[in-house]
Amino acid sequence: MKKSASRVAILGSGNIGIALAKGLVKAGIFEPAQITLTRRNSAALATLAQEGYTTGSDNPAAVEQADILVLAVLPQQLNKVLEGIKPSIEPHKHLIISVISGVSCADIRQELGVEVPVVRAMPNTAISIGHSMTCVASDCASEEQLALVEALFDTVGSTIRINEELMTSATALCACGIAFFLRSIRAASQGGTEIGFHAHDALKMAAQTAKGAADLLLQLASHPEQEIDKVTSPKGCTIAGLNEMEHNGFSSAMIKGIKLSAEKAGTLYKEN
Numbered sequence: 001m002k003k004s005a006s007r008v009a010i011l012g013s014g015n016i017g018i019a020l021a022k023g024l025v026k027a028g029i030f031e032p033a034q035i036t037l038t039r040r041n042s043a044a045l046a047t048l049a050q051e052g053y054t055t056g057s058d059n060p061a062a063v064e065q066a067d068i069l070v071l072a073v074l075p076q077q078l079n080k081v082l083e084g085i086k087p088s089i090e091p092h093k094h095l096i097i098s099v100i101s102g103v104s105c106a107d108i109r110q111e112l113g114v115e116v117p118v119v120r121a122m123p124n125t126a127i128s129i130g131h132s133m134t135c136v137a138s139d140c141a142s143e144e145q146l147a148l149v150e151a152l153f154d155t156v157g158s159t160i161r162i163n164e165e166l167m168t169s170a171t172a173l174c175a176c177g178i179a180f181f182l183r184s185i186r187a188a189s190q191g192g193t194e195i196g197f198h199a200h201d202a203l204k205m206a207a208q209t210a211k212g213a214a215d216l217l218l219q220l221a222s223h224p225e226q227e228i229d230k231v232t233s234p235k236g237c238t239i240a241g242l243n244e245m246e247h248n249g250f251s252s253a254m255i256k257g258i259k260l261s262a263e264k265a266g267t268l269y270k271e272n
C-alpha cells in the first residue's frame, strides 16, 4: 500500500490504539503528523507528541480534522465518546473503524444516530511490530471501504474478513490469544529454568522455539499433528512430555479458556 493521504484520529490511545499508530507509521503508510491520538489524560501521550503525533483530549476536534476514525476505548467508555463526537460526524467524509470488543457496527450507528460507514477490526498487540492477526467485518460498509480497511491492516500483519457475528470469537482467539500464547511461552521458560537454564536464556529459547513452531504451520501450511509426529520418536522423550501435559489437561485448558473468553467478549458492552 502506498503512503496514504488520509488523516487518522485514534480516539482512545491506550494499549491497542498506540500499538496501531506505531504499526502504521512503522509500515510507512502514515507519518506521525497524519495521526491524532486522544485520551482524557493527554499528558500521558507526551512522548508520542515529541515523536510528531498530534495529541490531545479533544475528540470532536480530532474527528473534524480526520477522515478515518478509530474507536479504541474500552466498551464501557464508548457511549460517552460517541455522544461527544456525534455533532462532528459527517457520513460522506468519515469512515469509522472500531476495534472495541462486543460492540456491533449497528450499536455504533444507533448511538451516533447517523448512517455512517462502520467497519469492525480486531487486531492484536503484535500490530506494533507488523505481526498482527486482524479480523475485519462490517454490516454496512461498501466493498471499497472494506478493501481499504483490509489493505490498511495488511500493512501491519495478516488480515481476514469474517462475518460480524464471529467477532467475539475472533477477539478470544486472536486478540486475547496473544496473552494465551505468551503465558504458554512463559510456562515453558519456567520449565526450562527448572531443568538448568538461566531465566533469560530459557525465555529466549522458549520464545524462538514457539516462533519456529508457528512458522512451520504458516510457511509449510501443514497441520500441527503432522509436525508433532516428526518430533515424537518412538518411546522417546517428546511423547513422554506431551502425554504428561495432556494427562494434566493442556489442550482442554486452552479450549475452555478460549470458550470462556469468547463468552465474556460478547458481554463487555452490554454489562455497562
Ligand SMILES: NC(=O)C1=CN([C@@H]2O[C@H](COP(=O)(O)OP(=O)(O)OC[C@H]3O[C@@H](n4cnc5c(N)ncnc54)[C@H](OP(=O)(O)O)[C@@H]3O)[C@@H](O)[C@H]2O)C=CC1
Pocket: 011, 012, 013, 014, 015, 016, 017, 038, 039, 040, 041, 042, 059, 072, 073, 074, 075, 077, 080, 081, 099, 100, 101, 122, 123, 124, 125, 175, 176
Ligand atoms: N489490548 C488489546 O490487546 C486489544 C484491545 N482491544 C479493544 O480495544 C479497546 C481498548 O483496549 P486497551 O487498549 O487494552 O485499553 P486501554 O485502557 O489501554 O485504552 C483505552 C484508552 O481510552 C482512553 N479513553 C477513555 N475514555 C476516553 C475518552 N472519553 N476520550 C478519549 N480517550 C479515552 C483511556 O485513556 P484516559 O483514561 O486517559 O482517557 C485509555 O488510554 C477495548 O475496547 C478492547 O476491547 C481490541 C483488540 C486487542
Ligand SMILES: O=C(O)[C@@H]1CCC=N1
Pocket: 101, 171, 175, 176
Ligand atoms: O481483554 C480484553 O477485554 C481486550 C479485548 C481483546 C484483548 N484485550
